């Protein structure tokens with residue numbers, strides 16, 4: 001279950017991003033972009049996140065996960081398309097030699113911090 005390690009990294013990054021003069025601030029929301037090929041199960045990540053945020057400035061924060069589609073490009077004919085099923089063959093020329101343009105991301109897009117009052 002690699003989601004646990006990822007959840008811990010998110011907490012580390014988010015905690016480090018809280019400005020020094022806002023040490024009592026609480027993180028309200030963490031916005032995440034996850035590619036469909038990154039092998040992250042959103043539900044397990046949320047579950048792990050809820051466990052690791054205890055007694056951190058992220059306790060009670062909401063984890064918002066946006067899943068990104070897998071976009072690939074055929075190296076033979078430059079055709080570009082969004083993969084909706086686990087078939088990585090170009091629909092135009094049937095070549096299997098493709099580049100993955102997106103779908104592997106794991107990015108924290110923003111962290112919303114609440115003031116201490």
Ligand SMILES: [Zn+2]
Nearest residue numbers: 074077090093
């Ligand atoms: Zn092609």
